[in-house]
Amino acid sequence: MNVDLGNALAAEASPGISRENLERLDERVAGAHERIEAGIEAREHGYAALALPETVDTDAIAAAVEPFSDSEAVLTVGIGGSALGAATIADALDSDVEAYFLDNVDPEQVTTLLADLPLASTTVNVVSRSGTTAETLANFLVVRDAMADAGVDWTDRTFVTTGESGPLRELADRHDLPSLPVPDGVPGRFSALSTVGLACAAIQGHDLDALVAGAADQRERLSDSLFDSPAYAYGAICYALDVRGASVNAMLPYAESLETFAEWFAQLWAESLGKDGLGQTPARALGATDQHSQLQLYRAGPRDKMVTFVRPRERADRAIPETEFEALSYLGGTGLGDLLDAEFEATEASLAAAGRPNVRVEIDRVDERGLGELLYAMEAACVLAGELYGVDTFVQPAVEWGKNAARGLLGGGDFPEADAVDAKRTLRIE
Numbered sequence: 570m571n572v573d574l575g576n577a578l579a580a581e582a583s584p585g586i587s588r589e590n591l592e593r594l595d596e597r598v599a600g601a602h603e604r605i606e607a608g609i610e611a612r613e614h615g616y617a618a619l620a621l622p623e624t625v626d627t628d629a630i631a632a633a634v635e636p637f638s639d640s641e642a643v644l645t646v647g648i649g650g651s652a653l654g655a656a657t658i659a660d661a662l663d664s665d666v667e668a669y670f671l672d673n674v675d676p677e678q679v680t681t682l683l684a685d686l687p688l689a690s691t692t693v694n695v696v697s698r699s700g701t702t703a704e705t706l707a708n709f710l711v712v713r714d715a716m717a718d719a720g721v722d723w724t725d726r727t728f729v730t731t732g733e734s735g736p737l738r739e740l741a742d743r744h745d746l747p748s749l750p751v752p753d754g755v756p757g758r759f760s761a762l763s764t765v766g767l768a769c770a771a772i773q774g775h776d777l778d779a780l781v782a783g784a785a786d787q788r789e790r791l792s793d794s795l796f797d798s799p800a801y802a803y804g805a806i807c808y809a810l811d812v813r814g815a816s817v818n819a820m821l822p823y824a825e826s827l828e829t830f831a832e833w834f835a836q837l838w839a840e841s842l843g844k845d846g847l848g849q850t851p852a853r854a855l856g857a858t859d860q861h862s863q864l865q866l867y868r869a870g871p872r873d874k875m876v877t878f879v880r881p882r883e884r885a886d887r888a889i890p891e892t893e894f895e896a897l898s899y900l901g902g903t904g905l906g907d908l909l910d911a912e913f914e915a916t917e918a919s920l921a922a923a924g925r926p927n928v929r930v931e932i933d934r935v936d937e938r939g940l941g942e943l944l945y946a947m948e949a950a951c952v953l954a955g956e957l958y959g960v961d962t963f964v965q966p967a968v969e970w971g972k973n974a975a976r977g978l979l980g981g982g983d984f985p986e987a988d989a990v991d992a993k994r995t996l997r998i999e
């Protein structure tokens with residue numbers, strides 16, 4: 570993986586950072602790296618996620634899901650960090666085992682999905698670190714019921730990943746369900762490369778060791794200089810551009826298979842860095858599709874954005890047939906991949922020509938190894954950015970506030986946050 574900061578330099582873009590200020594920022598990176606290394610070594614909460622390339626036991630994950638090797642489909646029931654890592658991997662890589670996700674409680678979507686699934690050959694992969702998240706548990710109860718209605722013994726088809734205690738752990742124990750623990754100190758949004766993200770990948774038959782090897786490669790590159798570490802280079806430039814006015818970070822992968830990666834990144838960035846009045850707003854986009862919509866704003870709107878391009882350097886291409894139309898003859902003999910690459914380069918150049926900061930992140934291919942590098946590097950970038958902002962990267966009190974309010978409303982306990990619902994001011998126009 571490599572990160573190209575050229576189009577984020579002050580000589581090219583506004584906002585941008587001068588070479589001199591980048592060198593100065595690198596001194597702060599050295600200090601932050603020391604803190605991060607200490608956290609990794611001591612397996613401190615959050616930092617433990619960056620130790621996963623050493624600590625994750627891929628054989629144990631493969632062995633735990635072995636009873637489900639006959640699966641036609643895998644349905645992951647989870648939300649936020651307990652779904653997005655698995656979804657990112659599943660959507661990026663091909664598999665004969667179809668992956669589905671229930672990460673919302675929209676009744677119409679749940680009903681439609683359950684009606685379509687081959688329940689007798691589907692593995693239900695329930696994931697919740699806390700084991701108490703209302704959406705996940707509610708969806709699981711619905712799925713379990715649907716399986717019973719279809720004459721399927723749900724205890725034969727359910728796999729659980731959860732913490733050491735809580736309702737979901739109790740349920741797994743009571744029914745003797747195959748399960749894995751969520752590792753200590755690894756928050757949901759940093760758990761893609763742990764049991765949380767990898768159980769689904771294992772059921773789909775992906776190469777867990779290659780995923781972890783990619784992550785290990787980026788782990789080894791963490792160093793006291795951003796100039797030696799693509800992950801830190803990315804985290805540092807995002808921070809530097811944000812404090813200079815680029816408060817929005819548009820994540821723009823040029824691969825359909827990485828569309829969910831942008832969603833995963835949005836959770837990582839927003840939930841980790843959005844605190845104390847600080848943080849950079851992640852925007853989700855997809856190349857080339859969003860060139861035809863959002864790009865107008867990114868090139869000509871307010872100078873409050875940076876664009877992150879992510880692209881694989883290699884991909885399987887598909888030839889564009891020759892055509893009898895003279896006006897289209899330039900397309901014949903090329904491939905859809907050539908077209909996508911040209912679109913990518915053109916968009917990058919169009920932003921640079923307008924002096925809009927952008928960063929290029931490249932992986933070799935969208936395969937297990939490339940994905941492992943990308944996921945780990947973005948997590949390390951986020952941890953570094955958190956150190957530079959001086960925020961507590963691994964907590965999410967604002968999210969907890971909303972969860973408490975919703976639980977209080979549903980009668981799930983006495984949560985003062987629920988009172989805010991009654992206090993809502995109305996100015997309704999009809």
Ligand SMILES: O=P(O)(O)OC[C@H]1O[C@H](O)[C@H](O)[C@@H](O)[C@@H]1O
Pocket residue numbers: 648649650651696697698699700701702705756757758840965968969
């Ligand atoms: O894994 P769970 O305990 O079910 O939590 C699922 C999600 O819940 C909350 O919204 C947290 O803020 C997320 O970070 C977490 O990933």
